[in-house]
Structure formats: structure tokens, C-alpha cells
Amino acid sequence: MIDNIDLSLVDWSRAQFALTAVYHWLFVPLTLGLSFILAIMETIYVKTGKEEWRRITRFWMTLFGIxxxxxxxxxxxxxxxxxxxxxxYSWFVGDIFGTPLAIEGILAFFLESTFVAVMFFGWNKVNKKFHLVSTWLVAIGANLSALWILVANAWMQHPVGMIFNPDTARNEMVNFWAVLFNQVAVDKFLHTISSSFLLASMFVLGISAWYLIRKREEQMAKRSILIAGVFGLLSSLMVAYTGDESARTVSKVQPVKFASMEALYEGKNNAGLIAFGILKDTDKKIGGKKVREFAFKIQIPGLLSVLTGGDNDSYVQGLKDHISGNEKLGIISTPEKMQRGKYARDVLTSYKRARLINDTAQIGAIKNVFKDKDFQNKYFRYFGYASIDKPEDVIPNVTVSFYSFHLMVVLGFLFIMIFSIALYLLFKGTISDNKWFLWIALLSIPLPYVASELGWLLTEIGRQPWIIQDMMTVSKAVSQISTGSVITTFILFAVLFTGLLISEVSIMLKQIKTGPKH
Amino acid sequence: MISQAFLQHYWWIIISILASLLVFLMFVQGGQSMIYSLPKNNTQKTMIVNTMGRKWEFTFTTLVTFGGAFFASFPLFYATSFGGAYWVWIAILFSFTIQAIAYEFRSKPNNVLGKKTFDLFLFLNGSLGPFLIGVAVATFFTGSMFTLNQMNQVHWATHWYGLEALLNVRNLSLGLAVLFLARINGLLYIINTLDDEALTKRSVKGLITNSIPFLIFFLFFVISLLFSKGFAADPTTGTITVEKFKYMHNLIQMPVVLILFLAGIVCVLYGIGITVFRKSFSGIWFSGAGTILSVFSLFLIAGFNGTSFYPSLFDLQSSLTIRNASSSLFTLKTMMYVSFIIPLVLAYIWYAWKAINTNKITEQEMNSEEHKY
Known part of the structure; x- marks a missing residue:
């Protein structure tokens, strides 16, 4: 394998990818959610034939386009x-990872890009029904594209459906359905799209609230609030449900990440769910890493055990269980995994050496080792641990994992409340009179963005140091290019993305101020 | 029983189709590269930008799908070329990133950067995109400086990380040929879709001035290709050797490809000819079909008949072939089932395209259209 990787190259490569991902995710959730809201609005227009709904649809479509x-x-x-x-990384997993990306292009992107043109330019060129179908297909296409990229991401969190081929030195897919219906993929897809629906609903609700504050476009605003309120409330309930499912799956397939997001160092029975907590540094250490404890916490006793194991006697694994091992629970210690990973790496190196000198007897013998299920399950599954220097390196950043997870949960409950109140006031007919709520709705627009980005922070930082859980560390995945090149492109992209973001926000604000065309 | 060798060829054909569609669809870029020179006034400029703007998504999506399909079917190419020729690919990406937003933002009030900046973005993408893609594809024939270790991890042998491709005259000639071809197709598309007599006249003139450099660069590349050495892969051992006139041999040994290639060139010339001499509006369809056939054939020459499609000049045995760079049999087969949907995709694209392009774009429409770039 590649040795002497320049750490700053890894860090800058991570920074560049994170920068792109963070910016990308500022825009995509609105596309995913708003596309469905547009489709619902246009359906009402086609069903009722009322011009007002066409005007409403076109107004939100303008913001969608930006x-x-x-x-x-x-x-x-x-x-x-x-x-x-x-x-x-691309080579190590390309046989599996490339497939969802290609399917995303063939199945989803073309659907989206073909019909988005009809959606924008077809109002006066195609009939109402064809236009409506196009709008729905844009929504379906956009969300299908999310499915495939999330399948790919889920595989990095929980690699399934593959076998390692020593000849090509890569993982190869053997079960497509296992990759597609990976439990992490299912959870991630449902949680991501529902949170995107929520984000778009808050966007529509907040902007409509602004019109009501300004006493402008009141009819459009109230109708938009009706759609956003119902869609948002249903979505936020789905977010809560899928979030819970997702956390439960993480506790099973990425227990170290789960322990980090709960800041749970010592495993325990009757573990409480932290509703609110503040972490502080302590003098205690796991290896060279400082242990963080709660300076203050509010917890619901036993609930974490109930949520993860079904009853409050269930044992929830802590970080120490994974570093030092827990014989009673059958958890192997990290040093032991490192030994097994090194053994697997040595076997692979021997195989490559045998291939080089064409030692057919040795080639055959080692190939059989790779086919052995025992070797796969006991040794090769820890292949990535061969690159771990110190056992504590497998612990991700606890502070980021804990706060991002808990803040996201708190915000999730806040969103349910906001959508419920919006619908209550709307049906009561007093929404325009409750300025306090309209301001809350307006000021809440950025919050789902924050929650959504926190979700990705947790997903990706919680997975560290792995790029593929237990199989490959981030430092081994990087391209061997000069650090200077990556720093240069990082700066280029940072400037470009920031410029575009400022431009988009400015255009969006102007369009909102202008309002729909009469 | 479907063999891996069959699927490797099948997937190279799919990649070649996507690449050829991409080059045809770069008529959008070709049109963008002329936004300063072709229109006489702002209305004409708006019409050009809008006719191209209604199709930019197709080019963009084809590029993304081309990348995804390459990743899925030949991941070693994806890892080697993208991870090594870093700067070429980043420059291509950068040029497409600024395009995507330029259309949507350029005429919107309060766009901060100003209309002129977004027009510059369109021009840069229009000029650099086709040129750089042409240069990158040329390295399929001229080779690159890399080596792969036993674990198939790439090490680029120069510190230029792909920029060295710009120092090769043959690479530059294909880059420029693709650029001028995109401009020709852009002009033909403008003639086909815009209802403006003055603009049509200027476009016909532009066809002549762009056809001359296109022919010079394209012929230079093709002739040098036919007489250059190529990189042959032994069908049994996979060992790579240098073979004189390899690409000429490929054309002779694959006569169908030769016929397609020649038919492609004839179609492009016919498309230009009927527009210039017969005032036809349908030139784009002939030139487009010709572009697709020519690029498709070039890709087949690069990858078929035991040829390395991504040769290494630094370490010959690291060169990539469709055999050593491909995905596993299982993945290729899975992807083959997915590819069966492509005709349906092409059918709905055609249907939607026709629905939008029923009437020519007029100055009047530009004044009344709500969603205008």
C-alpha cells in the first residue's frame, strides 16, 4: 500500500471535499422538497383551473430555478x-460505488434535466397535463438522484454485498440488492428526503409569513402556508420517525459512532437519553485522547437502553468497550483488530509477491485463504485496522458528533411545533394577526439548513477515521498529488462557491421582494 | 453465457455513445463561445443565450453520466486519469460549474457579479470546455505519464498533473478541432432554432470561417494518428507493446468502424454544405449525426482491437485497456441490465425536445417569456 502519505495532503483533500459537500447541501434539499411542493400546487391548478394557483406555482418555480x-x-x-x-478509494471500491453513480446519471439526472426544461419553458408550448406530468417527473427525478448517491454513501458507512479480490486489489460487488437495500441506505434515504421536504416547507412558510407581515399577497401567502404547513408537518413527523430508525441502525452497524454521538465512554445498562448536555475536558484519557465528560446534563433515565435494545436493562456499548474490548459481549478490542488487519495485509502482500515471481503453488494456496469464510470474517473484515497507528485513533471527534446530533434532534422537535402552530392559526383564521408567530416562521428559515448540515457533519465526522467503515482509512484513500495543487483548487472553489452563494441569496431576496407577477 | 470480454466491449460501446453525444451536445458551448462575436445587438445576444440555455442541462447531464458510467465500468481509468491528470479535469469541472449558474443568474436583478461576469462565464465555458475535453480525449491516443503499483494505485510521473498534455501538438490539435466543431454545430443550431434573418446570415458566414480551422486541425490530428505508433495489448497475456501504424491497422481491421468514421465526416461536411449553399435549416441534424458517428468511431479505434485506450508513456505495462481497467463480471452485468433503459431515456428526451422546439424562437417571444435567461 502507499506509505508516507503527507498528512497535510489528506487534510486539504478532506477540506476540499467537505467544502464542496457543505455548499452542495445548501442548495440540494430545497430542490428536493420544493419540487414536490410545486407539483402539488400545479396539481391543484390543473384540477381547479383557478389562475391564482398557476400564479402561485410560477412564483415558487422562479425561486426553484434560482x-x-x-x-x-x-x-x-x-x-x-x-x-x-x-x-x-475510487479503485478500491469503484466496482461497487460507481454503479449507483452511473444509475443516478442514467435513471435520475436525465429525467430531471429533460423535464425541467419543459417545466420552465413549456407553459405556453405544451398542454396543461403534459406540463403537470413534467413537474412531477422533475420532483421524482431529483429525489431518485438522491436515492442513488445515498446508496453509495450508505455503503461507505456499512459495506455489504461485496468480496475482496486479491488479483485486482479491490472490493467487488456480488449482491446488488444487498447494496441497494442496505439498512443504512434505506434509513438514510428516507431521513434525507423527508428532512429536505421539511426544509422546503419551512422556506415556503417563512417567505409567506413575510408577505403577511408586509400585508402583501395575502391570498397567495395563505394558500402557500396551507400547502407548506401540511407537507411540513407530515415531513417533520417522518423526519422524527426515520431519525429514530437511523440512530437505531447506527447503534448496530457503527457502534463507535453511536457511542460518540451520545458521548458514552463507559457502556452501561439502563443508559439514559441525554436531552440536553454540555461537555467539558477532563484529565482522564483513552490512550492519548482526552475523555470529555458532562459539565451539565438533563437525561431521561433508561430511555437510551429502551430505544436501542427494547428494554431499560439493555446494555448500551461505550467507547471503552470498543477500544479495550468486552469479552462478555464478544466485542474484540481495537489492538486485536489491528493485529488481525495487519495479518490480512501481510497475506495480501505475500500474494502480490507470489504473483510477481509467478510462484503458482503459493498463488493457489493464498487464493484459497482469501476464499475461506473464516479468513474473511475474522481477519479481512478488519483490513483497514492495519493502517491505524494507535487504538484511540478509531474514536471520531466526540464533541462534534455529540453536539451535531443533539442540536439536530432539538431542532427536529421545534419544527414539528412550528408547523403545527402554523396550521392551527391558519384554520382558526388568525394567522395574519399573530405577528409573533409570523416572525418566528420567517426567522426559522435557516434552521432546517443548520439541522441538515449538522446531520451530514455527524454522518461524515462520526465515520472518521474511516472512508469505508473498518475497510479503509481516509489517509489511505487520497490521490497522490501535490498538496499545493489541492490548496490552490480549495481556494478557487471556496471563492467561487462563496461568490455564487452571495449572488444567489441576493437574487432570491430581490425576487421575493418583487413578488409574483400579476 | 455472457462473458466478461463481451461486457467490456459492450460497455466501451456505451461509453463511446455517451462521449459522442456529449461532443454533439457541446453545440451549446460552441454557441456560448460566440456570444461576443456573433450577435450585432443585445436582442440577438439574448436570443442566442436563450436558445442555448434551453439545452445546457442536456450537455451537463451527459457529461455527468459519462463520468458515472466510466466510473462504474472502467474504474481504473477513473482512478488513474482523474487522480493523476488533476489539473485538466479540474479545469474542465471549473468551466462547467460557472456555466450552470451563468444562465440562470445573468439577467436576474441584484445578481451581485453583474451580467458581464456571467456572460464571461458562458464564454469561458464555451471556449475552454470543448477545447479541454478534446485535449483530454487526445491523451487516449498520445499517452500520459503515470505508473500503477501492485495495488493499482496511480503515481503521476510529472509535477504538472495533467497540464503537460497541453504541450503536445497533437493534443492541442484535437482540442481545437473539437472547439471549432462545437462552434460549427452551435451555428447550425442557431440557424435551426432562431427566427432572425440577419443573425442567420451572420451564422452562415461564421460557418465558413469556423469550418476552415476545424478541417485543418481535424485533418492534422487524423493524419498524424494514422501514421503514428500505437499501443497494442497482447490478447492472451495483456502485455503492452508499441506498434507502428496501430490506429491505421485498427481502421483496416475493423472496416465497419472505418465506414462509420468516413460517413461521419461526410455527414458533417454535408450539414455545413447544405446550409451554406442551399440555405437549408436542417444542417444541424446532418452535422450532429456526423459528429456522433465520427467521435463514436474514434473511441472504438482507441479501445477495441487489442488497443490500450489510456497508454502510459512512463511505464508501458501500466497502460489501461478495456480488459485490465474494467469492473468485475457481476458489476458489468448488473450495469448492462440498467443500460437497457437507455432507449427509453433517449425516447423521452426526443419527445420533450420536440415539444419545446416546435416553433422557432423570435424576438417577440423573448419580450413576452417569463422564464428568460
Missing amino acids: NFAIGVATGIILEFEFGTNWSN
């Missing part, structure tokens, strides 16, 4: 950055 292109633009960079910045 946001859409920038999501597409940042997306292409993400796709190609797997190759440009993570070429070792």
Missing part, C-alpha cells in the same frame, strides 16, 4: 472529486 442550477453545478464537482482527490 436555486436549482447552483445545486447542479456543485454536484458535478462532488462526483468527479471522488476521482481527482480520492483515486485510491
Whole structure:
């Protein structure tokens, strides 16, 4: 394998990918959610024939269009950055990871891009029904594209459906359905799209609230609030449900990440769920890493055990269980995994050496070792641990994991409340009179963005140091290019993305101020 | 029983189709590269930008799908070329990123950067995009400086990380040929879709001035290709050797490809000819079909008949072939089932395209259209 990787190269490559992903995810959720809201609005227009609904649809479609292109633009960079910045990774998993990306292009992107043109330009060129179908297909296409990229991401969190081929030195897919219906993929897809629906609903609700505050476009605003309120409330309930499912799956397939997001160092029975907590540094250490404890916490006793194991006697694994091992629970210690990983790496190196000198007897013998299920399950599954220097390196950043997870949960409950109140006031007929609520709705627009980005922070930082859980560390995945090149492109992209973001926000604000065309 | 060798060829054909569609669809870029020179006034400029703007998504999506399909079917190419020729690919990405938003933002009030900046973005993408893609594709024939270790991890042998491709005259000639071809197709598309007599006249003139450099650069590349050495892969051992006139041999040994290639060139010339001499509006369809056939054939020459499609000049045995760079049999087969949907995709694209392009774009429409670039 590649040795002497320049750490600053890894860090800058990570920074560049994170920058692209963070910016990309500022725009995509609105596309995912708003596309469905547009489709619902246009359906009402076609069903009722009322021009007002056409006007409403076209207004939100203008905002959709401003946001859409920038999501597409940042997306292409993400796709190609797997190759440009993570070429070792691209080869190691390309046999599996490339498939969802290709399907995304063939199945989803073409659907989206073909019908988005009809949606924008077809109002006076195609009949009402064809236009409506186009709008629905844009929504379906956009959300299908999310499915495939999330399948790919889920595989990095929980690699399934593959076998390692020593000849090609890569993982190869053996079960497509296992990859597609990976439990992490299912959870991630449902949680991501529902949170995007929520984000778009808050966007529509907040802007409509602004019109009511300004006493402008009141009819449009109230109708928009009706759609956003119902769609948002249903979505936020689905977010809560899928979030819970997702956390439960993480506790099973990425227990170290789960322990980090709960800041649970010592495993325990009857573990409480932290409703609110503040972490502080302590003098205690796991290896060289400082342990963080709660300076203050409010917890619901036993609930974490109930949520993860079904009853409050269930044992929830802590970080120490994974570093030092827990014989009673059958958890192997990290040093032991490192030994097994090194053994697997040595076997692979021996195989490559045998291939080099064409030692057929040795080639055959080692090939059989790789086919052995025992070797696969006991040794090769820890292949990535061969690259771990110190056992504590497998612990991700606890502070970021804990706060991002808990803040996201708190915000999730807040959103349910906001949508419920919006619908209550709307049906009561007093929404325009409750300025306090209209301001809350307006000021809440950025919050789902924050929650959504926190979700990705947790997903990706919680997975560290792995790029593929237990199989490959981030440092081994990086392309061997000069650090200077990556720093230069990082700066270029940072300037470009920031400029585009400022431009988009400015255009969006102007369009909102202008309002729908009469 | 479907063999891996069959699927490797099948997927190279799919990649070649996507690449050829991409080059045809770069008529959008070709049109963008002329936004300063072709229109006489702002209305004409708006019409050009809008006719191209209604199709930019197709080019963009084809590029993304081309990348995704390459990743899925030949991941070693994806890892090697993208991870090594870093700067070429990043420059291509950068040029497409600024395009995507330029259309949507350029005429919107309060766009901060100003209309002129977004027009510059369109021009840069229009000029650099086709040129750089042409240069990158040329390295399929001229080779690159890399080596792969036993674990198939790439090490680029120069510190230019792909920029060295710009120092090769043959690479530059294909880059420029693709650029001028995109401009020709852009002009033909403008003639086909815009209802403006003055603009049509200027476009016909532009056809002549762009056809001359296109022919010079294209012929230079093709002739040098036919007489250059190529990189042959032994069908049994996979060993790579240098073979004189390899690409000429490929054309002779694959006569169908030769016929397609020649038919492609004839179609492009016919498309230009009927527009210039017969005032036809349908030139784009002939030139487009010709572009697709020519690029498709070039890709087949690069990858078929035991040829390395991504040769290494630094370490010959690291060169990539469709055999050593491909995905596993299982993945290629899975992807083959997915590819069966492509005709349906092409059918709905055609249907939607026709629905939008029923009437020519007029100055009047530009004044009344709500969603205008």
C-alpha cells in the first residue's frame, strides 16, 4: 500500500471535499422538497383551473430555478472529486460505488434535466397535463438522484454485498440488492428526503409569513402556508420517525459512532437519553485522547437502553468497550483488530509477491485463504485496522458528533411545533394577526439548513477515521498529488462557491421582494 | 453465457455513445463561445443565450453520466486519469460549474457579479470546455505519464498533473478541432432554432470561417494518428507493446468502424454544405449525426482491437485497456441490465425536445417569456 502519505495532503483533500459537500447541501434539499411542493400546487391548478394557483406555482418555480442550477453545478464537482482527490478509494471500491453513480446519471439526472426544461419553458408550448406530468417527473427525478448517491454513501458507512479480490486489489460487488437495500441506505434515504421536504416547507412558510407581515399577497401567502404547513408537518413527523430508525441502525452497524454521538465512554445498562448536555475536558484519557465528560446534563433515565435494545436493562456499548474490548459481549478490542488487519495485509502482500515471481503453488494456496469464510470474517473484515497507528485513533471527534446530533434532534422537535402552530392559526383564521408567530416562521428559515448540515457533519465526522467503515482509512484513500495543487483548487472553489452563494441569496431576496407577477 | 470480454466491449460501446453525444451536445458551448462575436445587438445576444440555455442541462447531464458510467465500468481509468491528470479535469469541472449558474443568474436583478461576469462565464465555458475535453480525449491516443503499483494505485510521473498534455501538438490539435466543431454545430443550431434573418446570415458566414480551422486541425490530428505508433495489448497475456501504424491497422481491421468514421465526416461536411449553399435549416441534424458517428468511431479505434485506450508513456505495462481497467463480471452485468433503459431515456428526451422546439424562437417571444435567461 502507499506509505508516507503527507498528512497535510489528506487534510486539504478532506477540506476540499467537505467544502464542496457543505455548499452542495445548501442548495440540494430545497430542490428536493420544493419540487414536490410545486407539483402539488400545479396539481391543484390543473384540477381547479383557478389562475391564482398557476400564479402561485410560477412564483415558487422562479425561486426553484434560482436555486436549482447552483445545486447542479456543485454536484458535478462532488462526483468527479471522488476521482481527482480520492483515486485510491475510487479503485478500491469503484466496482461497487460507481454503479449507483452511473444509475443516478442514467435513471435520475436525465429525467430531471429533460423535464425541467419543459417545466420552465413549456407553459405556453405544451398542454396543461403534459406540463403537470413534467413537474412531477422533475420532483421524482431529483429525489431518485438522491436515492442513488445515498446508496453509495450508505455503503461507505456499512459495506455489504461485496468480496475482496486479491488479483485486482479491490472490493467487488456480488449482491446488488444487498447494496441497494442496505439498512443504512434505506434509513438514510428516507431521513434525507423527508428532512429536505421539511426544509422546503419551512422556506415556503417563512417567505409567506413575510408577505403577511408586509400585508402583501395575502391570498397567495395563505394558500402557500396551507400547502407548506401540511407537507411540513407530515415531513417533520417522518423526519422524527426515520431519525429514530437511523440512530437505531447506527447503534448496530457503527457502534463507535453511536457511542460518540451520545458521548458514552463507559457502556452501561439502563443508559439514559441525554436531552440536553454540555461537555467539558477532563484529565482522564483513552490512550492519548482526552475523555470529555458532562459539565451539565438533563437525561431521561433508561430511555437510551429502551430505544436501542427494547428494554431499560439493555446494555448500551461505550467507547471503552470498543477500544479495550468486552469479552462478555464478544466485542474484540481495537489492538486485536489491528493485529488481525495487519495479518490480512501481510497475506495480501505475500500474494502480490507470489504473483510477481509467478510462484503458482503459493498463488493457489493464498487464493484459497482469501476464499475461506473464516479468513474473511475474522481477519479481512478488519483490513483497514492495519493502517491505524494507535487504538484511540478509531474514536471520531466526540464533541462534534455529540453536539451535531443533539442540536439536530432539538431542532427536529421545534419544527414539528412550528408547523403545527402554523396550521392551527391558519384554520382558526388568525394567522395574519399573530405577528409573533409570523416572525418566528420567517426567522426559522435557516434552521432546517443548520439541522441538515449538522446531520451530514455527524454522518461524515462520526465515520472518521474511516472512508469505508473498518475497510479503509481516509489517509489511505487520497490521490497522490501535490498538496499545493489541492490548496490552490480549495481556494478557487471556496471563492467561487462563496461568490455564487452571495449572488444567489441576493437574487432570491430581490425576487421575493418583487413578488409574483400579476 | 455472457462473458466478461463481451461486457467490456459492450460497455466501451456505451461509453463511446455517451462521449459522442456529449461532443454533439457541446453545440451549446460552441454557441456560448460566440456570444461576443456573433450577435450585432443585445436582442440577438439574448436570443442566442436563450436558445442555448434551453439545452445546457442536456450537455451537463451527459457529461455527468459519462463520468458515472466510466466510473462504474472502467474504474481504473477513473482512478488513474482523474487522480493523476488533476489539473485538466479540474479545469474542465471549473468551466462547467460557472456555466450552470451563468444562465440562470445573468439577467436576474441584484445578481451581485453583474451580467458581464456571467456572460464571461458562458464564454469561458464555451471556449475552454470543448477545447479541454478534446485535449483530454487526445491523451487516449498520445499517452500520459503515470505508473500503477501492485495495488493499482496511480503515481503521476510529472509535477504538472495533467497540464503537460497541453504541450503536445497533437493534443492541442484535437482540442481545437473539437472547439471549432462545437462552434460549427452551435451555428447550425442557431440557424435551426432562431427566427432572425440577419443573425442567420451572420451564422452562415461564421460557418465558413469556423469550418476552415476545424478541417485543418481535424485533418492534422487524423493524419498524424494514422501514421503514428500505437499501443497494442497482447490478447492472451495483456502485455503492452508499441506498434507502428496501430490506429491505421485498427481502421483496416475493423472496416465497419472505418465506414462509420468516413460517413461521419461526410455527414458533417454535408450539414455545413447544405446550409451554406442551399440555405437549408436542417444542417444541424446532418452535422450532429456526423459528429456522433465520427467521435463514436474514434473511441472504438482507441479501445477495441487489442488497443490500450489510456497508454502510459512512463511505464508501458501500466497502460489501461478495456480488459485490465474494467469492473468485475457481476458489476458489468448488473450495469448492462440498467443500460437497457437507455432507449427509453433517449425516447423521452426526443419527445420533450420536440415539444419545446416546435416553433422557432423570435424576438417577440423573448419580450413576452417569463422564464428568460
